[in-house]
Amino acid sequence: MRQDASILHLDLDAFYASVEQRDKPSLRGKPVIVGGTGGRGVVATCSYEARAFGVRSAMSTREARARCPHAAFLGGRFPAYGEASRVVMGLLREVSPLVEPLSLDEAFVDLAAGGLTDFSLEALTEFAEDLRARVSEATGGLTASVGIGTSKFMAKVASDLQKPDGLVIVEPGREQQLLRPMAVKVIPGVGPATAERLRRAGIHSVADLEQRSEEELVLELGQSHGSGLWRLARALDDRPVVAEREAKSVSVEGTYEDDLTDRRLMEALLTRQASSVAGRLTKHGLSGRTISIKVRLHDFTTLSRSTTLPSPTDSAAAIARVARALLADLDTSGGVRLLGVGVSGLADWVQDDLFGAVAEAEPEEELPEVPSRMRAQWWPGQDVEHAEMGRGWVWGAGRGVVTVRFETAETGPGPVRSYPADDPDLSPVVS
DNA sequence: TCTGGGGTCCTAGGACCC
DNA sequence: TCTGGGGTCCTAGGACCC
Numbered sequence: 001m002r003q004d005a006s007i008l009h010l011d012l013d014a015f016y017a018s019v020e021q022r023d024k025p026s027l028r029g030k031p032v033i034v035g036g037t038g039g040r041g042v043v044a045t046c047s048y049e050a051r052a053f054g055v056r057s058a059m060s061t062r063e064a065r066a067r068c069p070h071a072a073f074l075g076g077r078f079p080a081y082g083e084a085s086r087v088v089m090g091l092l093r094e095v096s097p098l099v100e101p102l103s104l105d106e107a108f109v110d111l112a113a114g115g116l117t118d119f120s121l122e123a124l125t126e127f128a129e130d131l132r133a134r135v136s137e138a139t140g141g142l143t144a145s146v147g148i149g150t151s152k153f154m155a156k157v158a159s160d161l162q163k164p165d166g167l168v169i170v171e172p173g174r175e176q177q178l179l180r181p182m183a184v185k186v187i188p189g190v191g192p193a194t195a196e197r198l199r200r201a202g203i204h205s206v207a208d209l210e211q212r213s214e215e216e217l218v219l220e221l222g223q224s225h226g227s228g229l230w231r232l233a234r235a236l237d238d239r240p241v242v243a244e245r246e247a248k249s250v251s252v253e254g255t256y257e258d259d260l261t262d263r264r265l266m267e268a269l270l271t272r273q274a275s276s277v278a279g280r281l282t283k284h285g286l287s288g289r290t291i292s293i294k295v296r297l298h299d300f301t302t303l304s305r306s307t308t309l310p311s312p313t314d315s316a317a318a319i320a321r322v323a324r325a326l327l328a329d330l331d332t333s334g335g336v337r338l339l340g341v342g343v344s345g346l347a348d349w350v351q352d353d354l355f356g357a358v359a360e361a362e363p364e365e366e367l368p369e370v371p372s373r374m375r376a377q378w379w380p381g382q383d384v385e386h387a388e389m390g391r392g393w394v395w396g397a398g399r400g401v402v403t404v405r406f407e408t409a410e411t412g413p414g415p416v417r418s419y420p421a422d423d424p425d426l427s428p429v430v431s
Numbered sequence: 432t433c434t435g436g437g438g439t440c441c442t443a444g445g446a447c448c449c
Numbered sequence: 450t451c452t453g454g455g456g457t458c459c460t461a462g463g464a465c466c467c
Contacts, residue, residue: 015467035435042435044467057467060433103438103467189440191465224441225464248439255435290459300434304461338435 001151001237004119005172006112008128009147009155010135012088013164015105017047019084020074020381022140024393026405026413031055031071033064037380040255040337044076048164074381081105087138095131098241108152110241121169124148128167140409150175151237157186175235180207187232189225197221209233246346247286251294252276253340256374259298260336267324268368273341274320275367281343287312288343291322295330296338303330312347317365319343378402378421378428387425389417402426 012018016034021027031050035043041061053068061073085104092099092107096114101107111119116127128146135144143165147158150172157179158168170178183205184190184198201220203209209217210233218226231237252273260266270293281287292306305326313319323341378384378397384404385391392406392414400421407414419426 039432040435044435058435060435062433106467189465193464222442249437251437253436258432292460302462306460308459340436342437 001149001154001175001235002112003150003172004112005124005148005150005154005169006110006116006119007149007152007155007241008109008111008131009149009152009159010088010092010107010109010131011145011147011159011163012084012105012135013143013145014045014047014051015084015142016045016076016081017050018142019077019080020072021047022142023080023409024405025407025409027072031068032074033061033068033071034074034076034381035064036061036255037073037075038257040257046071072380075376075379077381077383080383084139084142088135088142088144091131091134091138098243100241100243100245108155108241111148113241121171124169125167128169132165132167151235152239152241153188153232153237154178154235156188157182160186176210179233179235180205180210182206184209187229189228189232194221194225206233246348247284248346249342249344250277250280250286250288250346251292251340251342253294253338253342255296255338256336260339261332263327263332265370266327266332266336266339268370269339269374270323270327270341271320271365271368272370273339274323275316275365277341277343278314278316278319281314281346286346286348287314288347289313289345290343291319291326292342292344293323293326294338294340294342295327295332295336297332298335298337300337302338305329308345312345313343320365383429385427385429386417386419389415391429397421 017032020032020034029049031053032047033043033050033055034045035041043055043057043059043061043064045057046055050068050071055064055068065073081104089099089101089107092109096109096111098110098113099107128148132144132146136142145159145163145166147155147160147168149155149158149170154170154175158170161168184203185195186206197220203212209229214227214230217230220226221229254269289312290306290308292304295303307322307326319341378394380394380396382394384394386404389406391408392404395403395405395416401418402421403416403418405414405416
């Protein structure tokens, strides 16, 4: 850790739900839940109004519905979240060239690398409040919680302390005093399994953890995890802020409403997923040697199988063929709830043809038909446009009927209308 | 009808090579 | 005929993060 509190962590509050409330005035001040809306969906993010009812991230949508039936359940509009994220990350890069995004809604910023020299409490407070105000202004009112400390660990712990819309600065030298009374789960890397092992060893707080020897923790949790926790319990954290991290894998997976039993359908779905993975690889100029599939059985047992090719590929046909062959060795007779395809061992180049021929566009492989119920056409929250009514968003969809609320952040709350799902006047807005 | 999707990192065992 | 290490690559599974 550093002498100065020069690492900042920024976290956008209830990010997906806040973007929805920003764009859909009728949702402001109301419980909003973004996530899978189907029978097997889970909550990705929910507004603070929904949290008051006990709704949490990763909770099944079924349970969230039971706890908060009057909430708006939305499927999510990732292009809109991506755009808001780009705006915020751009602002952060004006502050310092060393910005490390952790996800769409979170990033570390190295303030020392940005030329800041006064790290007094007063200067940092002014700096951070200005940054938070600029984030809000640039995003149309999204709020961010910010933590500043002498390490990534402290900055992250700090940003969590006053959520939402908060700012916490942990001054140098005060780290351990802050950490000691906290539960071990504040330490990144301590999830439910590790917390339970520690609990059984009588370790509940960071102070408890601090009293154990490194050898003891290594014995209990393994070399890497054990010594890592020993250090973090003492607020020892030298991890640098890293701006550019290369992707190590690309994958696509899907959970299906009804368990799959038809092998031909599974193969068709894997083929489509392979095509999607290949498209993303190609788009980023990547290719990979290791092809993996993931299969979750009806009882939630999760299997993975992989093969490493002699040279990297980004070919949809090649990935699909390997994926189908890997599936062939698995017993799926009990039914499959999830299928996935991934490519890892990435290189930023594609193997040239062995004969030196210029890589030619491979013939478009005909994608197999999959039943329409496997494809979502309308989903709650989706941006749509009606030929006469204009812009709106899907309020509900099902049984061949789509209900649309005609409003945008600009137009304010508007009327609600229902249409047949195949109404030619209604179309999704692609952004 | 409990339990998403896209990632990262770690461990452990076996193959294979020197 | 038997016994050794170490290092690297690969595969499968699991914990964890947002």
